[in-house]
Amino acid sequence: MLSYIIRRIFVMIPTLIMISALIFAIMEWPPGNYFDTYVAELEAQGEAADLKEIEELRKEHGFDKPPVGRYIHWVTGLLHGDMGYSFEYELPVQEVVGSRLWLTLLVSFVSVFFTWVIAFPIGIYSATHQYSWGDYGLTFVGLLGLATPNFLLALIFMYFANIWFGISIGGLMDPEFKNQGMSMAKAISILEHLWIPVVIIGTAGTAAMIRRLRANLLDELQKQYVTTAKAKGLHPFKALMKYPLRMALNFFISDIGSLLPAMISGAEVTAIVLSLETTGPLLIRALKAQDMYLAGSFLMVLAGFTVIGVLISDIALAMLDPRIRLQGGSTK
C-alpha cells in the first residue's frame, strides 16, 4: 500500500509539469498579448498610449524574452508562491482571486451537497423500484434538468425569483452589502441569494449522478450475495445499505477528483448570467483579455486541486478495493 502511495505521488510530478505546459501554451497560443490589445484599444479611443511605460511593463513581465523564458519565469514564480501580476486589475493575482475564491468555494460546496442530498435518495429509489412509474418520472425530471441549458435556467429562475420573492436580480448578496465586512445581515442576504445558483448548478449534476448511481446499484443488486443476504433474513434495509450500496459507491469516490473542474465549468456560464462575484466570470474575462498570468495561475491552482483530488480518490479506492492496485501491467 505504502509503495503504491509513493509511486502515485511521484507520478503527480510529470502530470503537474504537463498541466503547466499545456496551460501556458493555451495562454500563449492566441496571437498578440495583453499589451498589444491594450495599446490598440487606447488608440481606437483616440488616446495616446504611454509607450514607454508599457515597454517597461513588458520588460518587467518578461515579454521581451522568448515564450520559454516566460514559462520558466512563471513556473519558478508559482513554486515560490507568487502567482504573478494581473495587468487588467493592476494587482497581484492573489489579491484579485482571493476575495472571490471563498464565494466560489461556498457556491461549489453547497452545490455538491445539494446534488448529493437530491441524487442519493432518488438514485436508490430508482434502482430498487426499477421500471416503476416513480422510476420513470424521477428519471425524466432529472433528464429535464440535464437537458436545459444552464444559462437559460438561470435567466428564468432569476426572473421568477424576482417576481415571486422580490429577490434582487443577480449577484450573491443585496447590492448594499457589496463592499462591507461580514455581518449577520450580509450572511442572511447571501443565504437568500445562494439557493438560485446552487439549484441551477446542481440540477445538471444531479441527473448524471442519479443515472450512474441507479446503473451501478442495479448491477450490484443482481449479484448472488444479495439474494443470499435476503434469503438469510437480513432486514431489507440493511441488505440494501450495508453491502450493495457500498459497492455501488466506487464510482462516486473515483469522481471526487474531477468534481471541482466540472463544478467550476458548469458554474461559469451561470455565474455570468447571474453576475455572481465568483471566480468564473473573472476567469472568462481574463482569458478573453489575454490577462495571462491571472488566467494561467488560477487555472493552475484549480488543476492542482484536481490532481490532489484524484490522488485522494485513487488512494481511497485502492484501500477499498485491492484489485485496483494490481491492474495495468504490461503485455507482450
Place this chain on the structure above:
Amino acid sequence: MSNHLQMPAPGAQMQHYVRDAEFDPTSVEKLTPEQEKIFFASQTRLMWWKFKKHKLALWSGVFLIILYGSIIFSEFLAPYGLNNRHVDFIHAPSQSLHLFHEGEFVGPFVYGTTYKLNMENLKRTYTPDTTNIQKIRFFCRGESYNYWGLWKSDLHLYCPAIGGTLFLHGTDRLGRDVMSRMIYGARISLTIGLIGITISFLLGISIGGIAGYYGGLADMVIQRVIEVLQSIPSVPLWLALAAIMPVTWSPIVVYFGITIILGLIDWTGLARSVRSKLLALREEDYVLAAQLMGAKPKRIIARHLVPGFMSHLIATATITIPTMILGETALSFLGLGLRAPITSWGVLLTEAQNINAVALYPWLLFPVVPVIMVILAFNFLGDGLRDAADPYK
C-alpha cells in the same frame, strides 16, 4: 412402429432390430422453430428485438430520424427564409393556430394582428384581430429560395395567407420568423454533434486502445495525458481553443473549427472506458489464440477486441451527442461559438440571453424546446441501445 416392439419368445434368438423410420442424425439437437429463430439470429438481430421492446427508445429513435431527415428539406419546411425581415412585425408575439371560427370549422388558420405603439412605455403591442381570418395554405408558392444553393424554387409545405402573416413562434428583434429560423438552425445544431462525436470516437478508440492493449509505459503516459486534460475545466479550454481561431475565418470554417474543438476535448472519457474494457478483454483466450496465430496488435484491437464492445461504445456516443449540442449553446452564449449568418439553436438562444427577453418576449425562448427534446431523445435512445447491447439482460 409398435409391431417391432414385440418381446421375443423365451430362449429364442434375439432378432436383429432395425428401425425402418428414416434416420435423422440431428434429431436430438433439433430445435423448435422458435428456438431456431433465436439461436441462429445474428447479434444485430438479437439487439434489434431487444431494442424494439424499449418503446420509449424506439419512439425517440423515430423522432430523431424524422428530425435529421427534416434538415434535408429545411427550405421547403420553413414558411419564411432564414434572413427575411418583416419590418412591420418586430418582436411580434406568437400567432396561435385555430381550427374553428365562432363555432364554425374553417380549417387551420390564424387571426391577423393589428399593431399599435404604446406611447406610454414605447412598447409595441400586437393584438389579434378576430375579424381577419388568414387561412394557412399547404404545398403552396411562397417566398423563393435557393435549395441547398443548387436550384431556385418557391414551393413550401405551408405558407401564410396571401397578404397575411404566419409567425407561429413570433418574430425576433429584426422581425425574422423564429419558427423558420428554428427549422434552419436544426441543420447546424444537429450536425455539430455528429462531426464532433466522430472525431472524439476515432481519438478515443485508437488512444484508449493503445493504452489498454499495451499497458505498461504507453498506458502510463496516456493515462497522464487524459488526467491533464480532465483536470482543466472544459469551458476555459473551449474558450482558449476558440480564441485561437482567427477572426478572419469564414463562419462555415468556424463551424468546423468548433466541432473539432468539441471533439478534441471530449475523447478522454471514451478513451478511459475503452482502456478499462481492453484491460479486461486482452486476457481472454481468443486474444491469446490470435496472438499465437501471428496477428498484429492493430488487427487484434480492431478486429477482435473493439467489436466486442462496439455496441456499448455506440450507446455511450449516443449519450455524448447531447453534451456537444449543449456545449455549442454555451459557447455561442459566451460569444465565442458560431456567428451570424450561421444559425444554430445556440445562436438563436443568445438572442434571449437577457432578462428583458424573458419578461417581454418569452417566445424568443422557444428554440430551447427542440434542444431539450433532442437531448431527451438521445438519452432515451442511448438507454435503449445500452440495454439492448448488454448480453446479460
